[in-house]
Amino acid sequence: MNRVCSPYFDPDFDNLPERIHGPAFRVNVDNESLEDCTIVKIDCVNKQSLLLDVVQALTDLNLTISKGYISSDAGWFMDVFHVKNELGFKVTDQRVISYIQQAMSSGNASSPKAKAKATSSLAIEMTGKDRPGLFSEISAALADMGCNIIEAHAWSHNALLACVAYISGQSVDTPIDDHRLHAIEDHLTTVLRATTATEESAEVKPAAGLPLPKGELGTTTRVERRLHQLMLEVRDFDSPSASLSDHHGRTSVAIERCLEKGYSIVTIQCKDRRRLMFDTVCTLIDMHYVIFHASVDACRGYAYQEYFVRHADGRAFNTESEKDRVIKCLEAAIERRVCEGVRVELCAYSRVGLLSDITRVLRENGLAVVRADIATQGEKSVNAFYVRDTSGNHVDLEFIKSMKREMGTSIDLEVMDDDRRPPSSPERPKFSIGEIFERLSHAIK
Numbered sequence: 001m002n003r004v005c006s007p008y009f010d011p012d013f014d015n016l017p018e019r020i021h022g023p024a025f026r027v028n029v030d031n032e033s034l035e036d037c038t039i040v041k042i043d044c045v046n047k048q049s050l051l052l053d054v055v056q057a058l059t060d061l062n063l064t065i066s067k068g069y070i071s072s073d074a075g076w077f078m079d080v081f082h083v084k085n086e087l088g089f090k091v092t093d094q095r096v097i098s099y100i101q102q103a104m105s106s107g108n109a110s111s112p113k114a115k116a117k118a119t120s121s122l123a124i125e126m127t128g129k130d131r132p133g134l135f136s137e138i139s140a141a142l143a144d145m146g147c148n149i150i151e152a153h154a155w156s157h158n159a160l161l162a163c164v165a166y167i168s169g170q171s172v173d174t175p176i177d178d179h180r181l182h183a184i185e186d187h188l189t190t191v192l193r194a195t196t197a198t199e200e201s202a203e204v205k206p207a208a209g210l211p212l213p214k215g216e217l218g219t220t221t222r223v224e225r226r227l228h229q230l231m232l233e234v235r236d237f238d239s240p241s242a243s244l245s246d247h248h249g250r251t252s253v254a255i256e257r258c259l260e261k262g263y264s265i266v267t268i269q270c271k272d273r274r275r276l277m278f279d280t281v282c283t284l285i286d287m288h289y290v291i292f293h294a295s296v297d298a299c300r301g302y303a304y305q306e307y308f309v310r311h312a313d314g315r316a317f318n319t320e321s322e323k324d325r326v327i328k329c330l331e332a333a334i335e336r337r338v339c340e341g342v343r344v345e346l347c348a349y350s351r352v353g354l355l356s357d358i359t360r361v362l363r364e365n366g367l368a369v370v371r372a373d374i375a376t377q378g379e380k381s382v383n384a385f386y387v388r389d390t391s392g393n394h395v396d397l398e399f400i401k402s403m404k405r406e407m408g409t410s411i412d413l414e415v416m417d418d419d420r421r422p423p424s425s426p427e428r429p430k431f432s433i434g435e436i437f438e439r440l441s442h443a444i445k
Contacts (some may be wrong), residue, residue, distance in 0.1 A: 005235055024045075025104070026044065027040070027041070027100065027101045028041040028096045036090070038084075040082050040100060041081075042079040043076075051079070051281060056221045059416055061099065062262070063091065064085075064088070066082045066297070068080065068297075069294075070204050070291070070295070071292070073293065096419070121151075121167060122167065122168075122175075122176060123166050124165055124202065125162075126162075126203065126205075127160070127163075128203070129202070131195060133363040134191075134192075135221055135359055137194075139355040141191045142319070143355070144182075145183070148169065148352050149374060151376060152362070153227060157229065157332065158238075158332070160231065160234050164207055164226055164227060164230075185204045185205065199378065224275075225282045232286060232287075232329065236332050237329045250270075251268075252267075254267045255323045255326060257317070261308075263316060265307070266284070266307040269302065271338075272302055273303075273337075275337065276334065279334060280330060287329060288311060288325075292309065292310065293308040317404060341386050343384065345382070345384050346382075346383045347383070347412040355381070362387060366391060367395070368388055368390045401413065
């Protein structure tokens, strides 16, 4: 009998890389080191877009990132975030901590929030020139076509609109076939092009690759990223901004060259807010730049961010026109989520035409919707709008509350003014990229 001999391998050899470098992915959630925030530390083998995955996981949980130190050179990713929950406290909910650890280790963790049952909805996306009452017209068009709006998110910036909507038939269990979908697309395209003859000015199409609606107010970050991409595609950064800068503090973006290492250094200073880092990171990545090192910090209501980047092909920024485009795109990404005006929240039993009725009342009272987040929770529809006066006048909060009579007694309405003033002068946090490596080396030990 012939014996087949194979070379001998020590079983411990497979674990040698881990024994030398440690586990391929380590996530540590530390609530002991600091009094006022939770430290999330990640140490792993680097992969494409890992930084965005991490920031997205933290953003999905509505965590505020107050500081961050990132390094992903030489094939290894090291990251430290200081985070707080929605109330500004440490993250102590064990479900949230488990989600952070699982999401960053495996990339497929389930959110700790309750999910809605699966529906027969489909996602459509649309872009076009914005005008007062356009979102109301879109809602009315979908109601006329017998569509139930399960979830919708719309952003308006620099006279342009981007919207992602999940729709179904008369009920959430009624699917929409291809023939009807084409009719819906044609009808919405007509609405979007009502005031212009330019065919390129509006587009309606199915939104591929987006998650099913989760049945909770506040879209997933994948939908928000798609809104950023849609705005980037229609070049909202080309139009002069109405000047959030004048009212909310100047957004400053600058680009320098690090000749020694071949990086371009992008620095951002602006009013601090939740989800700011997500907006800037996904914009750089969608523009095909790779972030190698970064530091972010917030001080006295202002944020300071510093990114060391190269283009996906390995080069730094070569031309002034490229620098100008990156600066404009980042400024637009920061500003398009921020809305001047009044936030209106309404809750009512979901039905076909509800959104059309609500937005019609807003439009007939001279209010324009500049941002909308619509979600279905069980049998109820939860609607959040940012509205402003179409004539440029100050929006009277009591006047909005009085509209409840026109909308019906079955609708719960809450109004709040989100126009907050920043501090008198920003102060740059006292750190630089050179401190990242020292802090990371101590934090991840």
